[in-house]
Amino acid sequence: MYRYDDFDAAFLAERNAQFRAQVERRIDGSLTEDEFKPLRLMNGLYLQLHAYMLRVAIPYGSLDSVKMRKLAELAEKWDKGYGHFTTRQNIQYNWPKLPDVPDMLDSLAEVGMHAIQTSGNTIRNVTSDHFAGAAADEIADPRPYAELIRQWSTDHPEFQFLPRKFKIAITGSPNDRAVTRAHDIGLRMVERDGEPGFEVIVGGGLGRTPMIGKVIRDFLPEGELLPYLEAIVHVYNRYGRRDNKYKARIKITVHEAGLETIRDEVEEAFVQTRADFEGVDERVIARIRERFVTPDFVAGGAEALEEAKADPVFRAWADTNLADHKHPDYAIVTVSLKAHGQTPGDATAEQMRVLADLAERYGHDELRISHQQNVILPHVRKADLATVHAELKRAGLATANVGLASDIIACPGMDYCALATARSIPVATQLAERIDTLRIEHEVGPLQIKISGCINACGHHHVGHIGILGLDRAGVENYQITLGGDATETAAIGERAGPGFAYDEIVPAVERLMLAYLEHRTDEGEGFLETYRRLGAAPFKEALYGPEKRKDAA
Amino acid sequence: MPRPFSPKIVTANDLIEGDVVYLTADDRWSRSHSEAELLEDEAHATIRLLDAERQQNRIVGAYLADAKAGPNGPEPVHFREAFRSRGPSNYAHGKQVAAGHQ
Numbered sequence: 001m002y003r004y005d006d007f008d009a010a011f012l013a014e015r016n017a018q019f020r021a022q023v024e025r026r027i028d029g030s031l032t033e034d035e036f037k038p039l040r041l042m043n044g045l046y047l048q049l050h051a052y053m054l055r056v057a058i059p060y061g062s063l064d065s066v067k068m069r070k071l072a073e074l075a076e077k078w079d080k081g082y083g084h085f086t087t088r089q090n091i092q093y094n095w096p097k098l099p100d101v102p103d104m105l106d107s108l109a110e111v112g113m114h115a116i117q118t119s120g121n122t123i124r125n126v127t128s129d130h131f132a133g134a135a136a137d138e139i140a141d142p143r144p145y146a147e148l149i150r151q152w153s154t155d156h157p158e159f160q161f162l163p164r165k166f167k168i169a170i171t172g173s174p175n176d177r178a179v180t181r182a183h184d185i186g187l188r189m190v191e192r193d194g195e196p197g198f199e200v201i202v203g204g205g206l207g208r209t210p211m212i213g214k215v216i217r218d219f220l221p222e223g224e225l226l227p228y229l230e231a232i233v234h235v236y237n238r239y240g241r242r243d244n245k246y247k248a249r250i251k252i253t254v255h256e257a258g259l260e261t262i263r264d265e266v267e268e269a270f271v272q273t274r275a276d277f278e279g280v281d282e283r284v285i286a287r288i289r290e291r292f293v294t295p296d297f298v299a300g301g302a303e304a305l306e307e308a309k310a311d312p313v314f315r316a317w318a319d320t321n322l323a324d325h326k327h328p329d330y331a332i333v334t335v336s337l338k339a340h341g342q343t344p345g346d347a348t349a350e351q352m353r354v355l356a357d358l359a360e361r362y363g364h365d366e367l368r369i370s371h372q373q374n375v376i377l378p379h380v381r382k383a384d385l386a387t388v389h390a391e392l393k394r395a396g397l398a399t400a401n402v403g404l405a406s407d408i409i410a411c412p413g414m415d416y417c418a419l420a421t422a423r424s425i426p427v428a429t430q431l432a433e434r435i436d437t438l439r440i441e442h443e444v445g446p447l448q449i450k451i452s453g454c455i456n457a458c459g460h461h462h463v464g465h466i467g468i469l470g471l472d473r474a475g476v477e478n479y480q481i482t483l484g485g486d487a488t489e490t491a492a493i494g495e496r497a498g499p500g501f502a503y504d505e506i507v508p509a510v511e512r513l514m515l516a517y518l519e520h521r522t523d524e525g526e527g528f529l530e531t532y533r534r535l536g537a538a539p540f541k542e543a544l545y546g547p548e549k550r551k552d553a554a
Numbered sequence: 555m556p557r558p559f560s561p562k563i564v565t566a567n568d569l570i571e572g573d574v575v576y577l578t579a580d581d582r583w584s585r586s587h588s589e590a591e592l593l594e595d596e597a598h599a600t601i602r603l604l605d606a607e608r609q610q611n612r613i614v615g616a617y618l619a620d621a622k623a624g625p626n627g628p629e630p631v632h633f634r635e636a637f638r639s640r641g642p643s644n645y646a647h648g649k650q651v652a653a654g655h656q
């Protein structure tokens with residue numbers, strides 16, 4: 001497991017002491033809110049609708065039992081006994097009080113954690129595949145590269161004042177679980193002639209102007225990663241529009257200048273950057289790799305999994321919540337934080353402790369947070385799965401719905417977020433309850449429903465098979481549906497289905513979509529997205545709006 | 555002709571706790587929407603907002619929000635203000651705890 005080194009610890013202590021003094025000066029009135037706001041944002045502290053919110057970074061979504069217990073402690077001591085895991089692989093506390101925040105940060109620092117949002121127009125936290133280091137389809141663990149990028153970009157003089165913030169996602173597998181096509185730069189590991197390298201994708205992003213990233217380089221040898229990234233950022237820095245904040249993202253640069261132009265200029269800049277790097281990055285990555293230790297896997301015991309499946313409850317869970325591990329006697333366990341009717345991504349302090357204990361006893365002390373707002377135990381022996389499942393069940397964590405309709409991503413929306421135009425959490429919880437009542441999600445199969453409470457798209461609604469965007473239409477909550485979005489390597493932006501639905505109409509509308517899919521699919525093997533791609537929007541629009549509407553549209 | 559002024563209240567977040575607060579006629583910050591001073595005159599509303607903004611060491615982000623008179627005092631007009639006056643809908647946290655669930 002990666003550990004912060006001494007330098008980082010000293011840096012954190014200094015930052016925390018600084019912030020403690022700033023909080024004191026804010027409270028005694030010597031700092032105004034205008035002066036304080038940028039300082040608190042730099043330290044992950046936001047002011048939301050009902051309270052402050054502290055956003056704690058979980059780099060690449062990886063943590064161990066000590067860190068998870070620390071998160072539980074914070075939830076209990078300074079919040080209301082729970083935390084909210086987000087789509088950016090962070091955790092948010094919704095109820096801290098301003099004078100307590102310096103203590104929370106000091107407490108986090110004891111285990112090398114922090115809330116520093118590399119905020120501003122710089123390169124943000126690198127997000128990564130939540131199955132990193134465990135997935136059967138993985139070519140290499142992407143986290144050392146993510147850490148390499150973090151070290152390279154932190155305090156890089158040229159990149160402190162980019163036209164706009166810059167987000168990078170990286171996956172070590174050809175199967176994209178990190179939504180690489182919706183980031184400014186996406187890196188998807190692929191192999192060519194037995195050599196590992198990256199497919200480099202630029203110009204993706206969601207928000208106000210959603211765009212799917214384009215492949216700028218189909219194969220970049222792994223050793224040339226940093227000089228190539230640096231070349232992209234050079235070119236972006238030259239082009240990026242600083243006149244308009246909505247147009248300053250690299251997606252707009254690529255769109256306006258054209259991929260070919262940008263590619264030619266990047267390749268030209270790359271000649272120079274490659275020469276400048278002289279292989280420095282290859283030595284650095286070798287050092288970083290030593291810190292990501294592969295656990296000592298214990299062979300044998302795989303037959304226990306098949307035996308445990310005699311229990312139908314275990315079997316249902318195993319069918320949805322397990323994924324293939326690179327070691328044949330292990331499995332990857334996804335723990336659903338989407339119990340029907342519960343807030344997506346929320347975990348109580350008690351649940352966090354159960355997860356920490358399970359990781360320690362049965363999971364080589366590793367945990368991950370996924371952008372789907374679930375928790376992963378990446379390395380569990382098949383021999384231990386039945387025990388792990390039983391313990392999860394006791395803690396209310398054994399919901400068998402990963403990848404199914406009720407495994408909904410939802411942003412905090414207007415229950416917490418000051419920017420929201422409508423609520424998203426109650427739409428998610430009511431929808432999940434309805435799905436549970438209908439008992440149809442296992443029949444419907446893989447279906448991704450994603451909900452955002454405003455156009456910033458923190459809930460990734462654009463890339464949901466069914467996306468829901470909450471808006472304020474003349475003082476009333478209104479929900480717009482998009483269809484056909486895809487967050488994987490075949491990424492697509494969903495298309496608007498038509499007029500929006502009122503708060504009490506949105507759950508029945510989504511129910512009609514699921515029923516329409518069941519009616520129109522060729523057989524069980526054809527997923528929602530495939531049926532949508534084969535038939536187009538027409539049958540789904542009919543399900544939403546009735547036959548007249550379809551005739552109008554035709 | 556100028557548009558008629560729609561009544562307002564002054565609201566903000568408490569500096570220490572972050573909780574939603576409302577400016578009362580007797581210059582307190584109340585946690586309860588119904589205790590807010592209903593401002594029916596535009597010039598007076600502007601003055602009250604300035605009064606609020608001067609209290610930087612007590613509150614954050616003061617603004618005027620639409621409100622209407624009700625039997626127990628001012629009531630929110632927009633749903634955002636209604637949520638702010640209660641707390642989140644997924645847990646009985648925030649103001650609704652003290653108010654005994656509305």
Ligand code: HEM
Pocket residue numbers: 046048085086087088092182183204205206207208410411412416417418419456457458459
């Ligand atoms: C509640 C406090 C939050 C605030 C104030 C906030 C604000 C924003 C804003 C303003 C943007 C747009 C940035 C831009 O397009 O340049 C954004 C983007 C984003 N947020 Fe949040 N957010 C919040 C919570 C969350 C949460 C809880 C999640 C995860 C569940 C999240 C995930 C994201 C993601 C993934 C994006 C990037 C979308 C893109 O590619 O453009 N945010 N956020």
Ligand code: SF4
Pocket residue numbers: 411412413414417418419420421452453454455456457458459
């Ligand atoms: S999508 Fe909008 S409402 Fe949801 S968390 Fe992001 S900014 Fe807030």
